[in-house]
Amino acid sequence: MQDCVHLEYRVDGQNFVSAGSATESVKTFLKGMGVNPQDVRRVAIAMYEGEINMVIHANGGYAYADIYVDKCIITLVDTGKGIKDIDLALQPGYSTASDEVRALGFGAGMGLPNMKKYADECIIESEVGKGTKVTLVTRFD
């Protein structure tokens, strides 16, 4: 058995039709590996929020999944505008999403809180004007 499987996806900015497809692919892969449904769901929720954030707030980016027997590490990297105050961005309800995006059902300001809640580790690194990197570690039961 392989020790680690590495998957890579390009995430298009502002494309709401393809948004979520990277996460769907990772979910299908984990399911196929036989990872228990609860853990698959946790990975999917956290990764989807990160993927959507790159679509909405960062004009796209890249999603990477490193899958091991006992854990999965999702890395979301973008070269978007960055997050000025991460503590503020983590507050439930805080959102800078536009009205247009809100009309689609996004912008509840629960994305980062969901990531914190569902991933075992959620590391956010960001620099204004440079971009954002989010690392999500989920350990399998």
Place this chain on the structure above:
Amino acid sequence: MTVNDLCGILSAQKVNIADGNRQITCGYAGDLLSFVMGRAPSDSAWFTVMTNVNVCAVATLADVSCVVICEGSQPMPGFKEKAAEQGINVILTDDDIYTAIKKAVNEGQI
């Protein structure tokens, strides 16, 4: 209760049925996708008025049994195709969310 059962109870229209025999064990109502992602239980019926393609992605990832579009809200372009592609159950009722849930609880015992 199955998806087909709920469809009958609500006199709903079948927008896309991938597995009408899938069991529904509970429900969730809401339109804000991050709330749905974080809170809708798997195998639930999700009651909403949202009809864009992102509803399909969220329904798949949250693994709900069925999306129940309420208020006769019409699917936006691309929605039906995406629902078919992802194999999710979607039904549409003219009832408002409260009325639809009341029927699902009273007649469907979820």
